[in-house]
Amino acid sequence: QAVVTQEPSLTVSPGGTVTLTCGSSTGAVTSGHYPYWFQQKPGQAPRTLIHDTSNKHSWTPARFSGSLLGGKAALSLSGAQPEDEAEYYCLLFYSGTGVFGGGTKLTVL
């Protein structure tokens, strides 16, 4: 089974910009991995932010965007807000089977 890697932790200043990445042990991440990004706050269910690399849901704040960057999936946050402090998970699909990354704990400080 593939291993999906994320930065364990990142810190961003309020109003700042940060990029979270999602890599695959099998090689470059492509649109064919259908990258997803989720946000989870303590005690809450996850919330889907991005599906299929860059598609947002109606509830996804405009400051979040998804892309492919340097062979990885990326989640960019521009203009960080205190409420963006959370755990972020990416999910990649390998011929129908999904694998989550270990999560990135994002601190807004």
Added chain:
Amino acid sequence: EVQLVESGGGLVQPGGSLRLSCAASGFIVSSDFMYWVRQAPGRGLEWVSMTHSISGTFYADSVRGRFTISTDNSKNTLYLQMNSLTAEDTALYYCANRGYWGQGTLVTVSS
């Protein structure tokens, strides 16, 4: 309004079985990608299984051969039949489609 409500969790002995349900409203389960995802206490998310009417069913290596995902179109409900449970299956189990998540149901495997 889309809603997903899981049920069926509880305490089960090692080697036992449990069936989780996920009642959906606001969309048709059989027409969407439906997932089960679990989260052990204090741990990250683990993808468990997916079903789609055209793409088929898929399982994580850790549950393949023990868990079965299915849907009941008449009840618009997703299921996860879990057999041969071990302590490593203890987790909060979420159902989700491509956008929405339920609140989860807790499965505890312990003697």
